[in-house]
Amino acid sequence: MPELYVLRLFVAGTTTRSHNAITNVRRICDYHLAGRFDLEVIDVYTHPEDTREFQIVATPTLVKVAPPPLRRIVGDLSNLDRVLDGLSLGSSGGNAKASS
Amino acid sequence: MTELEAARAHGKPALEKAPTGIEGLDAVTGGGLPKGRPALLCGSAGCGKTLIAMTSLVNGAVQFGEAGVLMSFEERSEDLAANVASLGYDLDALIAGQKLVIDHVRIEPSEIEVSGEFDLEPLFVRLGYAIDQVGAKRVVLDTIEALFSGFKDQAGLRAELRRLFGWLKDRGVTAVITGERGEGQLTRYGIEEYVSDCVILLDNRVHDQVTTRRLRIVKYRGSSHGTNEYPFLIDDRGVSVMPITSAGLQHKISSDIVPTGVVDLDAMFSQGGFYRGSSVLLSGLAGTGKSTFSACFANAACNRGERCLYFAFEESPDQIVRNMRSAGIDLQKHVESGLLVFESARPSLYGLEMHLTRMHRDIVEFGPSAIVVDPISAFRGVQSEIHGTLLRLADVCKERGITAFFTSLSLASDHASEADRGVSSLMDTWISLIEVESSGERNRVMSVLKARGMSHSNQMREYLLTGSGIQLIAPYVGPEGVLTGAARQAQEAREKSEALERRYSNDRRARELDRRRASLERQIAELRAGLEAEEKEFEMLNRQEVDHGNVLIADRAAMAVKRGAAE
Numbered sequence: 001m002p003e004l005y006v007l008r009l010f011v012a013g014t015t016t017r018s019h020n021a022i023t024n025v026r027r028i029c030d031y032h033l034a035g036r037f038d039l040e041v042i043d044v045y046t047h048p049e050d051t052r053e054f055q056i057v058a059t060p061t062l063v064k065v066a067p068p069p070l071r072r073i074v075g076d077l078s079n080l081d082r083v084l085d086g087l088s089l090g091s092s093g094g095n096a097k098a099s100s
Numbered sequence: 101m102t103e104l105e106a107a108r109a110h111g112k113p114a115l116e117k118a119p120t121g122i123e124g125l126d127a128v129t130g131g132g133l134p135k136g137r138p139a140l141l142c143g144s145a146g147c148g149k150t151l152i153a154m155t156s157l158v159n160g161a162v163q164f165g166e167a168g169v170l171m172s173f174e175e176r177s178e179d180l181a182a183n184v185a186s187l188g189y190d191l192d193a194l195i196a197g198q199k200l201v202i203d204h205v206r207i208e209p210s211e212i213e214v215s216g217e218f219d220l221e222p223l224f225v226r227l228g229y230a231i232d233q234v235g236a237k238r239v240v241l242d243t244i245e246a247l248f249s250g251f252k253d254q255a256g257l258r259a260e261l262r263r264l265f266g267w268l269k270d271r272g273v274t275a276v277i278t279g280e281r282g283e284g285q286l287t288r289y290g291i292e293e294y295v296s297d298c299v300i301l302l303d304n305r306v307h308d309q310v311t312t313r314r315l316r317i318v319k320y321r322g323s324s325h326g327t328n329e330y331p332f333l334i335d336d337r338g339v340s341v342m343p344i345t346s347a348g349l350q351h352k353i354s355s356d357i358v359p360t361g362v363v364d365l366d367a368m369f370s371q372g373g374f375y376r377g378s379s380v381l382l383s384g385l386a387g388t389g390k391s392t393f394s395a396c397f398a399n400a401a402c403n404r405g406e407r408c409l410y411f412a413f414e415e416s417p418d419q420i421v422r423n424m425r426s427a428g429i430d431l432q433k434h435v436e437s438g439l440l441v442f443e444s445a446r447p448s449l450y451g452l453e454m455h456l457t458r459m460h461r462d463i464v465e466f467g468p469s470a471i472v473v474d475p476i477s478a479f480r481g482v483q484s485e486i487h488g489t490l491l492r493l494a495d496v497c498k499e500r501g502i503t504a505f506f507t508s509l510s511l512a513s514d515h516a517s518e519a520d521r522g523v524s525s526l527m528d529t530w531i532s533l534i535e536v537e538s539s540g541e542r543n544r545v546m547s548v549l550k551a552r553g554m555s556h557s558n559q560m561r562e563y564l565l566t567g568s569g570i571q572l573i574a575p576y577v578g579p580e581g582v583l584t585g586a587a588r589q590a591q592e593a594r595e596k597s598e599a600l601e602r603r604y605s606n607d608r609r610a611r612e613l614d615r616r617r618a619s620l621e622r623q624i625a626e627l628r629a630g631l632e633a634e635e636k637e638f639e640m641l642n643r644q645e646v647d648h649g650n651v652l653i654a655d656r657a658a659m660a661v662k663r664g665a666a667e
Contacts, residue, residue: 010222012219012221012222012225013221017217017218017219020216021216044221044222044225045225048225048226048228048229049229051222051225051226051229052203052226052229055205055206055207056222056226057205057207057220057222057223057226057247057250058218058219058220058221058222058223058251059218059219059220059221059222060218061218061222069211070211071211071213072211072212072213073212073213073214073215074212074213074214074215074218074251075214075215075216075217075218076215076216076217076218077215077216078215078216078217079215079216082213082214082215083213083215085213086213086215
């Protein structure tokens with residue numbers, strides 16, 4: 001049974017940076033986590049209370065809520081290696097796949 | 101403080117200030133932090149940054165009706181609440197009462213991966229959200245530099261911080277930003293560059309294993325401020341800053357007289373005691389009864405219904421009360437009635453300035469009319485520092501019209517030891533207690549060395565510490581100077597016997613005279629009797645002579661008659 005990835009992407013309004021981040025995360029999810037991810041995009045302006053709950057200080061921030069450990073990937077997610085590393089999907093993430 | 105007064109007198113509209121409610125800090129800043137602007141509070145770890153920031157926030161909510169937001173980057177809300185609970189701050193109640201919001205921003209570098217460009221918009225959102233929740237007027241960011249550990253992109257971070265401080269100003273909140281002290285600059289990441297309105301530096305120095313906290317206002321744009329380093333104190337009663345550098349000499353003085361507590365001692369001053377609000381130094385050797393004099397003074401103040409604060413640096417309150425009971429002074433009843441309060445601490449517990457700050461706070465809180473500091477010689481440190489400390493303490497008391505009674509332990513038998521001389525110029529009245537050693541015994545002798553504004557006895561007086569207080573003995577001044585103790589008693593005995601001797605010899609002489617008078621009178625009587633006898637004989641002979649003459653004449657006449665015709 002593949003592990004379900006719960007991801008939350010926090011953006012601030014509809015800036016180019018927000019747009020880039022959304023595009024990037026969608027692509028990564030579709031490619032690496034097809035069928036086993038739950039992604040929600042949250043605008044901090046409309047949901048300020050969530051910034052406190054999820055400890056968000058920077059946008060865009062992609063929070064990997066599950067599986068543990070919790071990870072935050074800050075930035076527009078343009079550096080793919082860093083993102084995969086953060087999601088434990090990179091070269092080192094291979095082990096996680098094998099075990100599932 | 102005088103600088104501030106001068107600035108006020110200038111008539112310029114002063115910058116609006118947000119009082120922190122921290123005693124002393126508002127005095128040195130001329131009213132508080134710049135209202136509606138950010139201020140930086142920096143210092144090394146353990147300086148009390150968080151506590152001062154927190155206190156201003158709580159005071160703002162409780163005393164000044166200004167709700168606050170604390171954005172903590174270091175401590176969790178529960179930890180903060182626990183930390184300040186010991187100061188009597190109930191954060192949970194404030195939070196429940198919509199007076200305070202605590203937002204803990206947790207930054208865990210190990211969780212964070214940076215990939216591409218970012219901004220700190222959520223921080224603005226969080227802060228704005230919190231401010232709007234309670235309508236906050238005050239904000240504390242503690243310690244925002246924690247961001248630097250989470251995000252390696254310093255240039256981006258700095259740009260965002262600049263934007264944040266600008267945003268805070270636009271929101272018109274009084275913000276306190278704390279920062280860790282850095283090498284060669286005020287804060288580790290140089291954020292003082294962005295907060296330019298008010299910068300306060302905290303310092304925690306250890307000297308001779310004793311820590312002294314100090315506070316300095318590095319800059320305060322648009323406002324005059326005290327420029328010195330001010331000692332401050334953090335204890336179970338919160339933060340207090342000692343605002344006085346040199347209180348000046350403008351204090352009002354009083355001509356009222358405060359009795360010394362020892363009746364005989366009062367008589368040594370022409371006015372019958374000390375002036376109210378004056379400083380009194382009682383210096384003496386060990387065991388000369390300095391504490392007893394102090395207790396008498398305190399006791400007298402309390403008996404008049406005045407408050408007295410007794411700073412004891414060598415004995416615990418219980419010990420003083422017990423010891424003074426043996427001298428017939430009941431301090432316990434004054435302690436129970438609340439007129440007398442003891443503040444005991446070992447001098448080595450804090451640095452000099454911390455002591456001063458503590459004493460200053462206690463004086464301000466208790467509002468006594470008299471204080472006793474027993475003894476000032478317990479303070480260890482550089483002479484000039486001690487001098488400065490006592491000067492400030494004396495000024496604090498003078499300003500408030502408090503009569504201050506200081507005792508000092510002299511080390512040498514020379515009553516004017518170095519330390520006493522150093523502080524004597526601060527003192528209005530100086531009483532010296534010495535022990536005079538003679539004829540194998542020690543006797544306590546006191547004298548008034550000075551009493552500003554009144555004449556005083558220049559007599560050295562012997563005194564006794566009896567079960568009913570202090571007794572001054574009438575001075576014995578003889579041809580051999582002032583005598584004390586057994587020597588005085590011996591001299592008195594000697595004089596008594598001499599006087600007796602003189603009286604005896606006088607009597608003897610009188611009797612002798614009587615005798616002589618009697619014998620002479622007897623002789624006179626004898627002579628007079630002899631003379632009378634001679635006079636009588638002479639009269640008798642005289643009478644015989646006359647009779648004899650008469651007979652001759654008669655005979656001759658008779659013969660003539662016989663011869664008659666023959667002639």
